Each structure stands twice: as structure tokens, then as C-alpha cells.
Amino acid sequence: MNMQRTYIINGGLDHGVSPFDRGLSYGDGVFRTFKVIEGLPVDWPLHYQRLVSDCGAIGIVCPSAEVLIGDIQSLFSPNDSAVAKFIITRGEGERGYAAPAVTMPTRILIKSELPTYAASNYATGVQLYTCKTTLSFQTALAGVKHLNRLENVLARAEWNDPTFFDGVMLDMESNVIECTSANIFARYDKELHTPSVDRCGIAGVTRQRIINLAHLPKLKPIVKNITLPELLDADEVFICNSIYGAIQVRTIAQKHWAMGDLATRIREILVPL
Amino acid sequence: MNMQRTYIINGGLDHGVSPFDRGLSYGDGVFRTFKVIEGLPVDWPLHYQRLVSDCGAIGIVCPSAEVLIGDIQSLFSPNDSAVAKFIITRGEGERGYAAPAVTMPTRILIKSELPTYAASNYATGVQLYTCKTTLSFQTALAGVKHLNRLENVLARAEWNDPTFFDGVMLDMESNVIECTSANIFARYDKELHTPSVDRCGIAGVTRQRIINLAHLPKLKPIVKNITLPELLDADEVFICNSIYGAIQVRTIAQKHWAMGDLATRIREILVPL
Numbered sequence: 125m126n127m128q129r130t131y132i133i134n135g136g137l138d139h140g141v142s143p144f145d146r147g148l149s150y151g152d153g154v155f156r157t158f159k160v161i162e163g164l165p166v167d168w169p170l171h172y173q174r175l176v177s178d179c180g181a182i183g184i185v186c187p188s189a190e191v192l193i194g195d196i197q198s199l200f201s202p203n204d205s206a207v208a209k210f211i212i213t214r215g216e217g218e219r220g221y222a223a224p225a226v227t228m229p230t231r232i233l234i235k236s237e238l239p240t241y242a243a244s245n246y247a248t249g250v251q252l253y254t255c256k257t258t259l260s261f262q263t264a265l266a267g268v269k270h271l272n273r274l275e276n277v278l279a280r281a282e283w284n285d286p287t288f289f290d291g292v293m294l295d296m297e298s299n300v301i302e303c304t305s306a307n308i309f310a311r312y313d314k315e316l317h318t319p320s321v322d323r324c325g326i327a328g329v330t331r332q333r334i335i336n337l338a339h340l341p342k343l344k345p346i347v348k349n350i351t352l353p354e355l356l357d358a359d360e361v362f363i364c365n366s367i368y369g370a371i372q373v374r375t376i377a378q379k380h381w382a383m384g385d386l387a388t389r390i391r392e393i394l395v396p397l
Numbered sequence: 398m399n400m401q402r403t404y405i406i407n408g409g410l411d412h413g414v415s416p417f418d419r420g421l422s423y424g425d426g427v428f429r430t431f432k433v434i435e436g437l438p439v440d441w442p443l444h445y446q447r448l449v450s451d452c453g454a455i456g457i458v459c460p461s462a463e464v465l466i467g468d469i470q471s472l473f474s475p476n477d478s479a480v481a482k483f484i485i486t487r488g489e490g491e492r493g494y495a496a497p498a499v500t501m502p503t504r505i506l507i508k509s510e511l512p513t514y515a516a517s518n519y520a521t522g523v524q525l526y527t528c529k530t531t532l533s534f535q536t537a538l539a540g541v542k543h544l545n546r547l548e549n550v551l552a553r554a555e556w557n558d559p560t561f562f563d564g565v566m567l568d569m570e571s572n573v574i575e576c577t578s579a580n581i582f583a584r585y586d587k588e589l590h591t592p593s594v595d596r597c598g599i600a601g602v603t604r605q606r607i608i609n610l611a612h613l614p615k616l617k618p619i620v621k622n623i624t625l626p627e628l629l630d631a632d633e634v635f636i637c638n639s640i641y642g643a644i645q646v647r648t649i650a651q652k653h654w655a656m657g658d659l660a661t662r663i664r665e666i667l668v669p670l
Contacts, residue, residue, distance in 0.1 A: 131416045140413020141421055143404045143505045148414055148484065150546035151424030157492075182547060183554055207492065211421065219430075219480065219509050221546070221553035221577050232416045236492050260533035261569065264551055272545035273423035273494070274455060278537055280494035281456055296534065304494050 131234045132199050135191070145230055147213025150221065151271035153230070154178040155211045158329070158366045159238065163202035166396045167366065168193075170329045175212060178268045179229075184214050187231055195233045207367060209234045211271070241368050246391075249374035249383055250289035252303065252363070254352070255279040259295045259302075259324035267327035280304045290363060292352070292376060295324050299349045306365045307331035308373075310350060310358035311386055316343040317358070319350050330364045333394060340393045341386075352377075362387040369394050404507045405472050408464070418503055420486025423494065424544035426503070427451040428484045431602070431639045432511065436475035439669040440639065441466075443602045448485060451541045452502075457487050460504055468506045480640060482507045484544070514641050519664075522647035522656055523562035525576065525636070527625070528552040532568045532575075532597035540600035553577045563636060565625070565649060568597050572622045579638045580604035581646075583623060583631035584659055589616040590631070592623050603637045606667060613666045614659075625650075635660040642667050 133141060146152035156175050159166040172189050179186035192210065200206065211234070215227040257279040265272070279293050290303040301319050302308055307328045309318045316338045321327045338345040355361065360381060361373040372387035374380060406414060419425035429448055432439040445462050452459035465483065473479065484507070488500040530552040538545070552566050563576040574592050575581055580601045582591045589611045594600045611618040628634065633654060634646040645660035647653060 133416060138413070140411070141416055141418070143406060143414055143484070143507060145414070145421070146550075148418070148421045148486075148505075149428070149544065150550050151544055152547060152550050155422075182551065209492065211416070213421075219482065219507075221549045223550070223554065232421075234416060234492075257537055258535075260535040262531075262533040262548065264530055265547060270547055271422065271424055272547045274425060274538060274543055274545045275535065276494045277419075277423050277425050277496070278455065281496065 130199065131232060132195060133232050134230060135195055135198065141230065141232065142216050144216045145213055146215065146217045146223070147211060147230060147271055149217065151273070152182070153184065153211060153213030153271045154182070154269055155209060155271060156269060157207060157209045159205075160196065160200050160208045160235075161205050161396070163197075163200050163204055165196055165208060167329055167333070170332065171366075174269065174327070174329055175210065178270065179212055181265070181268045182270060184212065184229055186212060187229060192231065195231060199233050199235050204235070206238050207236045209236070213271070239367065241371075245289060245368075245371055246388075249372035249381075249387070250363075251287055251375040252373055253283045253285075253288035253291035254377050255282055255291040255293045255304070257282065257293065259293050261296060261323040263323055266323050266325065267321045269326050276304045289371070292355075294352060298351055300352055300355045301325040303363050306363040308355075308361065308363050309334060310355050311343065311360040312358055314343055315346050317346045317348055317350055320347050328365060330366050330369065330394065334364060334370070334390060337393045341389045360384040360386040362390060364390070403472065404505060405468055406505050407503060408468055408471065414503065414505065415489050417489045418486055419488065419490045419496070420484060420503060420544055422490065424546070425455070426457065426484060426486030426544045427455070427542055428482060428544060429542060430480060430482045432478075433469065433473050433481045433508075434478050434669070436470075436473050436477055438469055438481060440602055440606065443605065444639070447542065447600070447602055448483065451543065452485055454538070454541045455543060457485065457502055459485060460502060465504065468504060472506050472508050477508070479511050480509045482509070486544070512640065514644075518562060518644055519661070522645035522654075522660070523636075524560055524648040525646055526556045526558075526561035526564035527650050528555055528564040528566045528577070530555065530566065532566050534569060534596040536596055539596050539598065540594045542599050549577045562644070565628075567625060571624055573625055573628045574598040576636050579636040581628075581634065581636050582607060583628050584616065584633040585631055587616055588619050590619050590621060590623055593620050601638060603639050603642065603667065607637060607643070607663060610666045614662045633657040633659045635663060637663070
């Protein structure tokens with residue numbers, strides 16, 4: 125199957141995005157990527173909640189859940205299993221940073237093929253690159269999945285070697301924050317640590333679900349700053365996002381871990397909402 | 398005259414920007430705003446040089462000057478005087494931060510009406526707001542006029558009062574860096590200081606021209622960190638950009654300056670290249 129990427133803009137089969145859209149001019153918008161399984165969006169309540177709060181963080185009024193669900197129903201048929209990406213921007217604007225008094229948010233929904241992760245990634249774990257590009261501190265935007273993602277782009281451009289599944293990104297003070305496309309967790313005995321995203325980084329939906337569900341595998345979730353040496357000192361490490369769930373990390377820099385079962389246990393508790 | 402904004406995308410009268418364009422997805426691109434007077438782009442050699450170096454900073458190969466000049470000639474007639482904005486993005490991409498091995502940059506040229514600044518802004522100077530939104534440090538992107546501009550958007554959204562012409566933005570360490578849409582200069586006797594943009598901020602073309610030409614009004618240009626109290630201690634302050642040239646600042650916070658003639662002298666030396 126080679127499903128073409130398809131999309132709808134503002135609910136219609138549009139010719140494209142306006143060159144005056146502030147999403148393009150300034151990255152003035154947010155996005156969310158999630159799975160659609162047999163026409164149904166996975167973890168939709170949490171993704172919608174995050175769209176609303178992320179829009180709110182930059183002063184955009186998110187379209188209603190009804191409107192967005194309508195878009196999903198228009199673009200995905202009941203037997204579609206695919207990746208969905210919503211981009212919500214502030215809409216069109218005049219020249220200049222000041223937004224018009226009244227704006228009509230632009231909503232773009234994109235359908236793309238569900239990636240087929242090599243079975244070995246689940247079975248034997250993955251290796252992470254250590255990025256040199258750091259994440260800058262901006263408390264006004266921390267946690268928000270906004271469209272200003274040049275740091276992730278620069279970080280991802282640092283490696284080509286496909287043996288690296290993703291790259292660990294640090295902040296300016298050498299704390300581990302996340303991967304370019306994933307959040308990260310580290311187990312120390314019965315504690316499950318994940319970095320704070322209060323100064324930079326993205327608060328992923330799967331990260332939040334894992335924090336909420338950590339008690340099921342009898343782990344105590346702790347959000348805190350973690351340095352790279354501290355991360356390498358963990359008993360087990362895994363990364364997570366809304367597409368692949370959780371994947372065990374085996375190698376970062378010179379550190380190698382034996383294969384553990386934590387990512388598998390986490391995937392089992394991540395029953396779709 | 399109510400000239401409609403018009404545009405061309407990749408040299409043609411396109412229907413819009415692809416929703417897969419990385420300029421929209423990630424702010425993965427750069428831009429430049431400049432005047433076109435009777436069909437001719439003002440300070441074009443410097444603007445093109447900056448497009449090339451800004452593209453280079455994020456790994457985009459800027460289209461040739463010939464191609465961009467061709468776009469200008471297509472969109473502007475020989476009697477057009479207007480504002481031009483070039484957006485150059487990395488082009489379309491697949492899902493994910495990794496850029497395709499081969500990308501074709503997208504170029505968007507927008508024409509909009511030349512603003513008519515109130516004569517009083519030139520005659521009697523302007524008042525600046527002091528923004529609470531700070532600029533974050535990111536040496537990999539500092540100086541570059543890229544499309545990740547949410548900090549400017551948030552800062553500009555802080556005030557509605559039209560008595561403020563622009564807003565001063567500080568960095569995380571309380572250094573003055575720039576305004577939301579301008580660079581800033583402060584005169585102390587025969588020294589003309591302007592903030593360093595090595596950790597954040599945009600290196601504007603007009604800023605660079607003023608640094609290069611400061612010897613004409615017998616001033617010594619100095620690029621350095623300037624705190625807000627130091628700025629308020631200046632003999633004269635002005636702001637600059639490629640559209641209005643230079644405008645005298647009369648008021649910031651509780652500080653008021655008598656009207657000076659520095660901005661007028663600077664405008665006189667800013668003969669278009």
C-alpha cells in the first residue's frame with residue numbers, strides 16, 4: 125500500500141494555504157500528531173485538550189471539538205488506519221506581528237501512512253544520538269507543541285546514520301529534556317523519572333498518560349531535571365510518542381543497557397482512550 | 398489607493414502554499430522585508446546577502462539572485478512603490494523533522510502597500526512599550542531572520558495602545574536587544590551603541606548600514622550588551638528598520654528625552670544602495 129498523503133484545509137479540499145497565513149509567516153500556531161485506527165482518533169480527548177491549552181498559551185481560540193471531529197470524519201474513512209496531524213494557526217494576517225482584531229484560525233488536517241517500525245525496534249531496543257543543538261529556555265512557550273520548531277530541525281539534521289532511532293536533546297544547562305520526536309523516561313529502581321518541560325520541551329500526550337498510569341507497573345512517577353550522566357545511570361530508559369507508544373533504549377553515547385521489558389510493559393498499559 | 402496585497406509563489410501565480418511545506422510545519426525558513434521604489438528593490442545587495450547567509454545558517458540553499466530578481470520583476474511594475482517580503486522555506490517535506498535528501502526551496506514574494514507613517518513620528522519622535530516577553534538565547538539561530546517568531550508575536554500582543562509605536566524586547570539577562578520590528582541604537586556623546594545579536598535578536602540590514610556609516614555623522618559605532626537602565630541613560634535613542642529608516646525615540650517607561658536630530662541625520666545618510 126502506498127497511501128498518498130492527503131489533507132483538508134478548513135474542512136474543504138482547498139488548493140493550499142494562504143501565503144498570508146501567520147502559521148507560515150511566524151510559526152504562529154500549534155500542532156498535534158496522533159493515530160487514527162479504523163477511522164477513530166486514538167487518545168482524542170487528550171489530544172484535543174492539549175490543542176485547546178496550547179492554542180490558549182499563544183492566544184488562539186481553538187476550533188470546537190465538533191468541528192475538528194468533523195474534519196477527521198471527512199478525511200478518514202471508517203476503515204482507514206493512518207497517522208493524522210492537525211495544524212491550527214492563528215489564521216491570515218496583515219504584514220506585521222500584531223494580529224488582526226478578529227482572526228479566523230486555519231485548521232489543516234493531514235493524513236499520512238502509518239509507519240511500520242522495524243520489529244527489531246520493539247524486540248531489541250534502539251540507539252539514540254546525542255544532539256549538540258540545545259533547547260533554549262522560554263517559559264512562555266515551554267511545553268507547547270507550537271510551530272516554532274527550528275531547534276528540532278537543526279538537531280535532527282545532525283545525524284544521517286539510520287542506526288540512530290532518534291536524538292537526545294539537552295537544554296542550555298545540560299539537562300536532558302526530550303528526543304527530537306519523543307519524550308523520554310528513565311527508571312531508577314521503583315521510580316520513573318521524566319524531565320520537567322517547564323522551561324523548554326514539549327509536554328506530549330503519551331508522556332502525560334505514562335505519568336498518570338505509572339502506578340500500574342508499581343512505579344512512582346517523578347518529574348525533575350535529569351542531567352545526561354544521571355540519565356546514563358538509570359536502570360532502564362525508554363522513549364515515547366503517540367505513534368509508536370514506547371520503545372526501549374539500549375544505547376546512548378558510550379552507555380549500553382541490557383534489554384529490559386519496561387517499554388513493553390508501558391505499551392501494554394497504554395490502552396487507547 | 399487601496400492596493401491589494403498580491404504575491405507569487407515559486408515564480409508563478411499559485412493557488413497557495415502546500416500544507417506539507419516545512420515553512421508552515423516548523424517555521425523552517427527565513428524572510429526579508431524591504432522597500433521597492435519605482436520597481437527597484439532598495440538595498441537589494443544587502444538583503445540578498447542576508448537571505449543567503451540566513452538560509453546558510455539553517456542549511457537551505459538560497460535561490461540565485463537572478464531567480465529572486467526575476468520574481469521581483471514579475472510582481473512589481475516599473476512604477477510600483479510598495480513593500481516587498483520574500484519568504485524562502487526549505488520546501489516540502491515528509492512527516493518528521495528530517496528533511497528529504499533533496500529539497501526544492503519554496504520562494505514566496507508578497508507585495509503590500511507602503512505604510513504611511515504619521516508625519517509626527519518623524520517630526521516629534523515616538524514612545525516605546527517595554528515588553529515582558531523575553532528573547533531566549535539560541536546561538537545557532539541568533540541574528541537570523543527565520544520564521545520562528547512566536548516571541549515577537551507574544552511581545553507585540555502585550556499592548557494595544559496605539560501611542561506605543563513599537564516595544565523594546567529584553568533577553569533573559571535583562572539586556573535590551575531590539576524592538577519587535579526594529580533594531581535600536583543609543584548615542585552616548587560621540588559613541589553610537591547598538592546591542593549585540595550574538596545570542597538572540599535579528600541582525601537587520603538597516604542596523605548594519607548604520608554601523609557601517611556611523612562615521613559620517615562622526616560617531617563611533619560600538620556593538621555591546623546594553624541593559625535597560627543603560628539605555629535610558631543615553632543622550633539619544635532611535636530605532637530603525639528597512640521600511641521607515643530611522644525614527645527618534647522620545648519616551649521609554651518613565652524616561653523622556655527632548656527631541657533630538659539624530660534619527661533625521663541617520664535617515665539622510667541612509668541613501669538607498
